[in-house]
Amino acid sequence: MSGSVTVECMRPAQRQPPLPDAVPHARATAQAGHSAAAPAISIRDLVVIRGKRTVLPGLTLDVPRGQVVGLLGPSGGGKTTLLRGIVGVQIIHSGTIEVLGRPAGSADLRRKVGYMTQAPSVYGDLTVWENLQYFGALADCGARRIAAVLEQVDLVDHAADQVANLSGGQRSRVSLAVALLPAPELLVLDEPTVGLDPLLRRSLWELFARLAGEGVTLLVSSHVMDEAARCDRLVLLSAGRILADDSPAGLEAATGTTSAEAAFLALESAAR
Ligand SMILES: Nc1ncnc2c1ncn2[C@@H]1O[C@H](COP(=O)(O)OP(=O)(O)O)[C@@H](O)[C@H]1O
Ligand SMILES: [Mg+2]
Numbered sequence: 083m084s085g086s087v088t089v090e091c092m093r094p095a096q097r098q099p100p101l102p103d104a105v106p107h108a109r110a111t112a113q114a115g116h117s118a119a120a121p122a123i124s125i126r127d128l129v130v131i132r133g134k135r136t137v138l139p140g141l142t143l144d145v146p147r148g149q150v151v152g153l154l155g156p157s158g159g160g161k162t163t164l165l166r167g168i169v170g171v172q173i174i175h176s177g178t179i180e181v182l183g184r185p186a187g188s189a190d191l192r193r194k195v196g197y198m199t200q201a202p203s204v205y206g207d208l209t210v211w212e213n214l215q216y217f218g219a220l221a222d223c224g225a226r227r228i229a230a231v232l233e234q235v236d237l238v239d240h241a242a243d244q245v246a247n248l249s250g251g252q253r254s255r256v257s258l259a260v261a262l263l264p265a266p267e268l269l270v271l272d273e274p275t276v277g278l279d280p281l282l283r284r285s286l287w288e289l290f291a292r293l294a295g296e297g298v299t300l301l302v303s304s305h306v307m308d309e310a311a312r313c314d315r316l317v318l319l320s321a322g323r324i325l326a327d328d329s330p331a332g333l334e335a336a337t338g339t340t341s342a343e344a345a346f347l348a349l350e351s352a353a354r
Contacts, residue, residue: 120183122147122268122299123168128177130163137163138322140177145301145317150287150294152313153303154342160322161303162200165270168301169197182267193221196261200272200303202253203260206246210237210256213245214263221264228263234289235259236282250277258286269293271302275309287312310342318346325349 123145130138137160145151153161166172167179170187179186182194204213214228232238235255240248245256258274269290275283287309290300294314302313310316310330318325318333326333326349330342337345 120147121145122182123301124178124180125168126178128164128167128179129175130160130167130172131175132163136322138167141322141324143317143324143327145299146315147299148294148297149314150290150300150302150312151315151317152310153301153317153319154307154310154346155305155319155325157305159319161305161319162272163322164319165197165272165301165303169195169270193264194267196264196266196269198254198257198261198269198271198274200276202250202257204245204253204256207244209242209244210248210259211241213256214259217260218263223263227265231259231262234262236285251279251282254278255282255286267298269298269300269302271300273303273305275304275306283309307341307343307346316342318342318349320346320350320353323353325353 121144123143125141125143128138128141129136141164153164155161163172167174168181168186170179170181170191181188181191184191205216208216210232211228214223214231215225218224218228229238232241235258237252237255237259240252245253248256254274254277258271261269261271271290275286278286290302290312294300302309310333313330315327315329316333317327326336326345328336333342333345334340337348339345339348
């Protein structure tokens with residue numbers, strides 16, 4: 083572990099009871115305060131217009147808690163726009179987005195929702211550790227938590243490396259580490275496995291499944307259909323419309339196919 087620097091900037095009024103680093107997500111379930119059946123995300127009739135284009139023409143979706151939900155579909159289909167809406171950084175034209183029982187973007191959701199943007203949003207001129215120290219200060223996380231998260235994303239050996247000198251896959255894992263830092267109840271990850279080799283991809287999907295097992299909800303976008311098998315549930319999005327919202331097995335049964343890709347193609351041609 084890199085030194086003993088502990089970033090402590092949490093104001094006493096906001097202090098929450100400490101939880102052991104080994105089970106940081108226990109607080110997600112302990113403090114959720116909602117019924118287990120209430121969806122983590124509830125979207126109704128969402129319309130988003132970007133420029134002159136209606137990107138989401140009226141989308142309704144519930145994302146259940148404690149699952150890994152894959153948001154799959156071709157580039158340009160509206161995945162990033164939808165995820166931006168969920169984390170509250172996208173202007174919406176109409177409709178509603180509720181996250182953990184609150185309107186998307188509410189101030190009290192900031193610590194409960196982790197967002198990994200599609201393009202890594204970390205500082206190239208800082209080291210991995212310095213980036214996490216910086217973002218850790220914003221999320222009231224100290225060195226122990228930073229070290230634990232670095233291990234989760236398999237970057238312990240790169241803690242002292244400057245981010246600008248990392249590979250694309252390593253940089254995106256720094257971004258993922260930042261999203262994980264506050265041990266959020268909901269993780270919104272925009273194409274987190276792009277550019278990773280098969281081994282790393284597998285280890286990240288294993289991490290996602292572990293987090294879901296601890297009660298975290300994960301909404302993970304990908305344009306790679308073979309990632310579908312790793313998800314508990316799949317939402318297929320094409321041209322701003324949901325073609326399917328089902329378990330991988332349910333989707334294959336409903337379309338008479340044996341892969342998410344074949345199911346997607348069958349649904350696409352049926353929708354035309
Ligand atoms: N900043 C923007 N201004 C206007 N249109 C945009 C902007 N960003 C994305 N779009 C459009 O929104 C649509 C959906 O894009 P996006 O949500 O990024 O899809 P995906 O993440 O599935 O690739 C695309 O047609 C894209 O051209
Ligand atoms: Mg995108």
